[in-house]
Amino acid sequence: MSLVVYLAAVVFGLSCLVLFRRPRSRLTLSTCVAILLGSLVFVCSAPLTLATVNRLTGVPNFGAPLTYCMMSAYSCSLLVLLINWRGGSRARVRRRVLRSVAAYTLLGVALVVLFALADTRTERLTDLDTYYADTPYMRVMIVLYLAGHSAATLAMCAVCVKWGREVTGLLRTGLRLILAGNLLDVVGFQLTKYTALGARWTGHDLDFLSTSVAPPMASLAALTCASGFVLPRLLPAAGAQWRGLDLHRRLGPLWRLVRFASTAPEQPYSWWRLPRERLRWREMSIHDALLALAPYFDDGVRERAHGAVLSAGGTDRLARPAGEAAMLADAARRAAAGEEPPAVPSTHRLRATEVSGTGELVELARALDDVTAAGADRNGTVRAAHG
Incomplete structure (x- = not known):
């Protein structure tokens, strides 16, 4: 008792x-x-x-x-x-x-x-x-x-x-x-x-x-x-912690693409760290990586992707993140391969770096996931055609 x-x-x-x-x-x-x-x-x-x-x-x-x-x-x-x-x-x-x-x-x-x-x-x-x-x-x-x-x-x-x-x-x-x-x-x-x-x-x-x-x-x-x-x-x-866990997961595609370029100190993994704390660290590291990749941005890549979405009947609200995602993916590829930045530097600023909050980063991550999936489909179609 x-x-x-x-x-x-x-x-x-x-x-x-x-x-x-x-x-x-x-x-x-x-x-x-x-x-x-x-x-x-x-x-x-x-x-x-x-x-x-x-x-x-x-x-x-x-x-x-x-x-x-x-x-x-x-x-x-x-x-x-x-x-x-x-x-x-x-x-x-x-x-x-x-x-x-x-x-x-x-x-x-x-x-x-x-x-x-x-x-x-x-x-x-x-x-x-x-x-x-x-x-x-x-x-x-x-x-x-x-x-x-x-x-x-x-x-x-x-x-x-x-x-x-x-x-x-x-x-x-x-x-x-x-x-x-x-x-x-x-x-x-x-x-x-x-x-x-x-x-x-x-x-x-x-x-x-x-x-x-x-x-x-x-x-x-x-x-x-x-x-x-x-x-x-x-x-x-x-x-709030549950939403932080969900946002942390949704930022995964973006983080996996740019993590090599981040110079932020790596967060030691600890089981007791709350999701909101992990989310803040991931946001900070992503912003740091985006700044590092900015010299590799190519306006031509962004404009072509932006125009392709508009031509397919999409709205500017959908075309903008798609264009930025394509430009970011190209920049990450150039930086990872050790290529030189474009001769004409881009003056475009990612909306995710201009607006506070996690929402724009999540939108960019979702668009990036779509761009990656579309690229994989195109590559698969080309391989099948040559097979």
Whole structure:
């Protein structure tokens, strides 16, 4: 059980790495604090952690108030997150945050005092809530920590429902996931705890709800919430990397033709380099190679290819990249063979070197691929005719 709880804590906590991009943003900071405190709740509630804390302090069940205070801090962080979401003047936000912190600090103090007054000499690592449900002071302590957590999660649910109607796209999806996670917490963790406690108070035994159902539901709820926090930021970044991978691949024909002429430092291959980084390096190297091949450009080759496309019924939009691709292929052939540049230097500038962005390079690569394919077809036809 401890391994599952620790795994949930690690996954929940790692979502901060995706969110922590702008450390000066109050919203980002409050989100990360909430996630980290939620992770610490899982760590503190694991039976192995509870046993270790009890042994180190020499106080049976000392891990209980530690976990409950950590959960209260997590609940407070949810309210602070809501306050920062709602926004407003800095003074108003600060005032609301201080009130929330003060309220949950008093709750934490009350939990510690009630634990000190209670008789908890029997160590319970997995069923403390139900075992001490009828014990003076402890039952009040248990209800208080659950009530504090319920108040925060229900407030979060209300805000997610309200804002879910006002936003669209990934933000709405993220809010729905956060709402689903909090509802799982309310129904799967809190309601089962309340039910198990109520059964104890009425002389029945439904302890399995508290010991076997509530913990995994709490883990699932936390992971669902984490995905809601992360999704609006992770998916756009993942989409950008996927587009970078596609553009990197589409620049392949152009890169294979001109790579010999590039003087840019070669990028060492590393499996961890992201596609966008590889794309930037390939763009830089291609531009460097195009500059090196510019003295070999022949306007005659470009104009003939340009005219051939127009004669075949093509538009100037198609003829321009075809002409430039033919001229570039001829220049690369001359440079690779060690030939002299044309006697009359070209004054034409490739559109790919005049316009920023990857789009023109991709268009040139596509046209170059067509020119290469057409040349291969012509060569094959000639060989067949002489065969």
